Amino acid sequence: MSGRMSQRGGDAAFEGSLTPNEKILRDVHQLYVDEDNGLVNIARSFAIDLLAPRKKITVLLIGNHSAGKSSFINWYIEEHILKTGVAIETQGFTFVTSGRKRESLQGNASLHLNPYFKPLQEIPGVIENLSTEISTSRNKKFTLVNFLDTPGLTDGDMKYGFDVDQAILWLGKIADLIFVFFDPIGQALCKRTLNIVEELSEIRPERMRFYLSKADEAGPESDRQKVLIQIAQELCKRPSLNKAGFEMPTIYVPGPNTKSTRCVNQIEDVCKDIEKTINLTIQNTLDQLDKDCDxxxxxxxxxxxxxxxxxxxxxxxxxxxxxxxxxxxxxxxxxxxxxxxxxxxxxxxxxxxxxxxxxxxxxxxxxxxxxxxxxxxxxxxxxxxxxxxxxxxxxxxxxxxxxxxxxxxxxxxxxxxxxxxxLENVKPKKDKYYQFYLKQCVSHHDN
The missing domain is CATH 1.10.287 (Helix Hairpins)
Structure with missing residues (x-):
């Protein structure tokens, strides 16, 4: 009996810890997947395939090896969950998501947790190089974000256990944000990285963000500007990347061992970009709910x-x-x-x-x-x-x-x-969620 009461108490505590945006996305997702009156089942009776919206956004991180992708994720969730270092630490795909319990999952277990990524099974070797890290962190907006860390890309004879290019391109099609990290230590112009970035830019240009990572290690301001110019020139040689308004903020992970530098750290802008995408996803999810109901x-x-x-x-x-x-x-x-x-x-x-x-x-x-x-x-x-x-x-x-x-x-x-x-249940709930979301926006703006 005490076990049941503690479980209920834990559920109540977890429910109380959810942010308003989490509740909106979770409740809308439940409206789709409910076994009795879910919109997916209702639509299926009319031979219509509806996809339940995801409860979190997916941020795909790509770049050459040692570009700081794993370090950024560790900094964002404020937990050392991924290995970092100069060596090629990440040789597979790693989902980093939030949950009630710290856990590590491998292969098929990762796909059961993330059914949206099941088509990855069709690429030989990916499942064996797929893992999930579940963290209890609730820092920043992590509870609404799934990070997807990808293998460090290199030129030359580096062998992967699967077609890494094909896998990253497929993931780029469903990701809500694509972060491209260029480091200033000589690997930024890796051809494999640039080729994948060019193809992704043709598919999802509006979702791509470019960053000069580890900017504090670029040396003086003049060296940093040279690196930025070199990367920009190389990118602009490619038609799909040659566009007006190109930006590449300089970021680095702050910490006790950070070198003294005058470099402006724009890493908080990355957090704002994630938050902006979350807000846009909530709006799109509610709009899609309205369209699916119609x-x-x-x-x-x-x-x-x-x-x-x-x-x-x-x-x-x-x-x-x-x-x-x-x-x-x-x-x-x-x-x-x-x-x-x-x-x-x-x-x-x-x-x-x-x-x-x-x-x-x-x-x-x-x-x-x-x-x-x-x-x-x-x-x-x-x-x-x-x-x-x-x-x-x-x-x-x-x-x-x-x-x-x-x-x-x-x-x-x-x-x-x-x-x-x-008409009597789903539509009114959608209106209530929208009003609740807009009320949050207004109160946040006033504050």
């Missing part, structure tokens, strides 16, 4: 409208079919009425209807009908034609009267329940 509502209305059209069409078809069937059976009805009159005596009929009415019916209907039937029966060709016409009319009625399937009452009720759920 898509489902349109599908529900389309199905109901189509069902109404089919029912209307079936009613018209049934009317035409009944009319044709009536015409096909009309000779039998006429013959039957005359046969009935022949079996019953006039005296018997008069006891049911007045004599005047019977005389009028006989004059207007019975006498002409008897004459017509006798003429048809007397002429076999005419009788065959009459039978043929009746058969054709009957078959034509059967053809025209074919009914298309319509929705059953249970299906209509299910569609209405889905529509009401979105």
């Amino acid at each position: 898509i489902i509502l349109d599908q529900v209305q389309h199905k109901l409208d189509k069902d109404g059209e089919v029912k209307s069409r079936n009613s018209s078809a049934n009317f035409r079919a009944y009319f044709l069937w009536t015409l096909s059976f009309l000779p039998l009805v006429l013959w039957g009425s005359c046969a009935l009159d022949a079996f019953l005596t006039k005296k018997t009929i008069v006891t049911v209807i007045p004599l005047d009415y019977y005389t009028m019916i006989e004059k207007i209907y019975l006498i002409p009908t008897r004459s017509m039937i006798s003429n048809v029966i007397a002429d076999y060709n005419l009788m065959a034609a009459c039978v043929a016409v009746c058969i054709v009319l009957f078959l034509l009625g059967a053809f025209i009267g074919r009914s298309k399937p319509t929705l059953k009452r249970k299906q209509i009720k299910d569609l209405n329940n889905k529509r009401n759920f979105i």
